[in-house]
Amino acid sequence: MTDPRMDVTGVGLLGEGLHSPGEPPAGIRRAPEGVDGLTTEHLIINMGPQHPSTHGVLRMLVEVDGEEVIAAEASIGYLHRGIEKLAEHRRYDAVGTLMDRGDYVSGIHGELAFAMAAEKLMEVEVPRKAHWLRSLTSELNRLGSHLVWYGTFGLDTGAMGQFLYAMREREALLDILEAITGQRMMFNYVRPGGVLADLPVGVDTKIKAFTDTFDTYLEEYDQLLGGNEIFQHRVKGIGVIGREKALAFGLTGANLRAAGVDFDVRKQIPYAAYPELDFEVPLGSTGDAWDRYTVRMGEMRESARMIRQLMEGMPEGEHTAKMPKVIRPSEGEVYASVESSRGETGVHLVSDGTDKPYRMHYHGPSLYALQALEDVLPGHLLADVVMMIGSTDVMLGEIDR
């Protein structure tokens, strides 16, 4: 590791030195040599589940030597609702409600992944209009989710103001999503075969009002947080998840692209209206927290651009394919994935020919990001733990399911 603080390892300040991945931080360990002849002990800190910045109910077991993290272990499952099992007892058109509650900040993406899997099983042709509506709501939802990330990331580094500014934009977005879907968070809008409803009257002016101001606001937000020198010192070169490590841990989404890997489901495995849209995929280079920040800010710009394109080119036609009342796909096994706000959200669906899925597996990107965190955190300071949880944008609803 290039961290200069690592140089003191020989003096015994770091105790046992680098944490070898996979070793659980159990019990208090004694530093072998100690500092100035004094025997020192490592402290095990239980970060969460009740902690102000664990993004839901994450529990991090952190072994620290002073403020320096020696080992970190994520203890998950506090938000387990059994989504995968419940899906086996829901009809195909009802599973969307469960997917909403997985990654609850970007529900549309979960619904979309499931709907796509179900359509693959049934071999339904989805109308073009439905594709465009799916892309539109996806991008609106991605913006909303990234704004939550932006706000809470600022909170994690100690800044307070931008959180409420981000919430102002998110409020406008939720307003739009509510007008389209009827709900602010648990949309249940994307159904197998299409979407629930066409755009309501008057929502286009709302979206236009939003996109007209959003770009200028986004620049301001970028300057407010990203332009702050203290913030830059906090994130630049910290928490590096490089290309090899990111690929080895199976990261997707902004966390992977920050390391310079050009993988975006929207480009590589196109779905919905994305093949028809013109958008860039922002890339980072080193994979540190700063790159993750810039990639996500860039994604917000691209999302706003896509929303404008989608509104301009919105086709006419049916918003859903003709679907039977009770969906009974033929026997089979499929996997469909979308680019959610956090990475590749996928649904692996096994059907036995009945009206309920035989098995549904929910592939959430945050789980992999959390695993990578455990590996990256040792050597950083306690304050960086919080910052890193924020910068990888893990979503506990999706990890615990």
Next chain:
Amino acid sequence: MSPVLSAVLKFFAALGIMLVNGVVMIYMLRKVLGHLHIRLGPMHVGWKGTMQTLMDVLKLLTKEDVTPRAVDRWLFRIAPAVVFVPSLMAYAALPFSNTWRIVDLDTGLLYTFAVLSLVPIGILMAGWASANKWSLLGGMRAAAQQIAYEVPLLLSVLPVVLVAGTMNLGGIVEAQQGYWLGFIPGWFALNPLMWPTLLVFMIAGLVEINQTPFDMSEGESEIVAGFATEYSAMKFGLLFLSEFSNQFIMSALGVTLFFGGWTLPWIPAEMNHAFGPVIFIAKAYIGIAVMMWIRGTFPRVRIDQLMELGWKRLIPVSLVLIMLTGLFVKVVG
């Protein structure tokens, strides 16, 4: 008036200022932060929420005082007092006007910094006694940062002392009277040669009173509430009252050292003397508003970066500044 009665009255005056300050500043903080964050702040209790803080004080007073079983009871109980008392003592030397001050100390500057430097002991006690890992980390951070920044803070005011030729806070204000070029007030803050000193003072001052971006010892997103995690009811109230009070004292010190204390330029001296305390407190509140502005927007510095800034940058810089000021005073004065 007997000296005893006078001393008692002055004590209660200082206590009164501190308490009223606390209530006003908490309301102000909520309103300033509220408007910075495009919301309104308290609006329902009293006109524009003005009674909110008073009700909160009542709440704190009547709340159950929870003492966790594992704490070191003796230390846990006296720690809020150890934090509170020095902050009350610091009011003694503040020159509210040429006559309004509790004691006229020739070493007023040194005294104020000396009592303020007792605060981290209380915070460390609170952190240690709480038997909580977050509190311990908060206490340790407080001790580390305040010891580190006492040095640049004191060094940063030495150029002022050199130029003013006194450590009496009132004397420093007197030294800032008169005008440059006939119309620029003689405040040290308006002297470009003093700006580096002012900057060092502001940074070190913010660290010394645990304000954002240096609020390491509370750092709510990192270590929950730091040293105050296990405190509840009025013990918690005391800890935070003294924090607000320290904010006022640091701002008042800045006003005294750099912004002409109780005086305003271009008005007759009698007016200055008559309205001295009002002017002084108003100026101090402007300083506090700036601190709140910073608090509403800035992220937090990391502890190792803070230490590096203190020991490696601010101390050498302030030493150089003292040397340059000394040369300047010798050559010009």
